[in-house]
Amino acid sequence: MEEIDRAIVAALTGDGRLSYTDLAEKVGLSVSAVHQRVRRLEQRGVIRGYAARVSFEALDLPLTAFVAIRPFDPSQPDDAPERLAHLPEIDSCYSVAGEDFYLLLVRVAGPADLERVLQEIRTAANVTTRTTVVLSTPYEHRPPKVGESGLVRGREQSAS
Incomplete structure (x- = not known):
């Protein structure tokens, strides 16, 4: 990816509502050039x-x-994500390495709702669960480092 595209991505991950005019100013291109690059x-x-x-607190999902x-039976089909897709309380589903097969991010109103959702997960996907409740979130949804510091996806850029 070109350095100018990295700069555009960096600016938009910081503020996705930037106008093309403001974005053009930040990266030093014309508005039409920025518009074309964003579209690409x-x-x-x-x-x-x-x-x-x-x-999520404001949405009563603290x-x-x-x-x-x-799975109870590792030989059963690996279809837990499909079996759980109907549960709106599941924010994200990650396939993971290790003892567990998937890690679910769940957001609910309180302990009783969590208990209910855990039962629904167990029943719908025929799985065992291990739950960790989040006490606080110091940060979340951090933008990736692109361009500015020489890091791309956690690796140093090669000098080309």
Whole structure:
């Protein structure tokens, strides 16, 4: 990826609502050139969308938990994500290495709701669960380092 595209991505991960004019000013290009580059980044799947970051507390979902799941019978089909997709309380589902098969990020109103969701997870996917309740979140959704510090996806850029 070109350095100017990295600068555009860095600016948009910091503020996805930047106007093309402000973005052009930040990266030193014309508005039309920035518009074209952003469109190309979207088409290539580098920029996958724009979303609001919401306060889950304000939405009455203050309890966050990580739920590790593994099947009762490891020979059963690996279809837990599909079996659990209908549960809106599951924010994210990660396939993981180790003893567990998946790690679920769950957001609920309180302990009783967590208990209910855990039962639904166990029943729907025929899995065992191990739950970790989050006490606080010092940071979340940090933008990736691109361009400015020489880091790309956690690696140093090669000098080319």
